[in-house]
């Protein structure tokens with residue numbers, strides 16, 4: 001399961017979709033699929049709307065603002081689908097909010113069948129519920145479809161650092177963490193609800209830079225890229 005944030009679609013832009021970033025993502029997905037991976041994607045929507053911001057700026061109640069923002073993830077899903085199919089990668093979009101003209105509804109077993117057939121399944125609209133995030137949607141769907149790992153794509157950040165690497169040039173990457181570390185205020189890999197879900201089911205999380213070429217393929221080939229979050233930081237099992 002690959003979690004793409006809206007930010008990764010926006011690249012350097014503040015809003016919308018950057019063609020170059022989209023191309024970079026498509027290349028990574030295409031490579032992974034060619035290498036034989038079954039790949040599902042949960043796409044965020046922060047590049048279009050972010051519930052909390054919409055609620056505050058427009059004075060719209062939180063639930064409505066969240067539904068508006070979930071629709072933003074559908075826009076991203078359709079853009080990603082179009083770009084992948086343009087490169088010959090078969091895809092299906094499944095949405096947690098019914099929007100049948102453009103996407104299938106989320107049906108777990110159908111999603112798994114698509115994956116078996118080599119189609120990339122793009123999950124849109126997060127969990128379908130306000131007050132959640134697409135991080136939580138990615139953890140949830142990953143567990144539902146029995147994914148081996150959750151790949152948390154970051155934008156030009158190649159893992160978890162001991163300090164903010166943008167402000168501290170001597171910050172060091174932390175190659176291995178446990179789930180409790182995710183709940184610390186200093187680490188922003190995913191929200192606590194998503195982290196708790198992964199922790200409860202021991203779902204390995206890999207935090208990596210999606211904009212570095214070949215990273216998804218390398219991770220799927222077993223290379224140690226970025227930071228791994230798993231049960232005990234001292235265990236050598238991974």
Ligand code: UDP
Nearest residue numbers: 005006044045046051066069126127133134
């Ligand atoms: N959202 C929601 N429920 C979900 C998933 C997303 O209400 O299950 C809304 C929420 O308002 C959120 C927005 O959709 O701010 C965009 O999702 P997210 O912030 O997770 O996107 P990302 O940060 O990955 O771009």
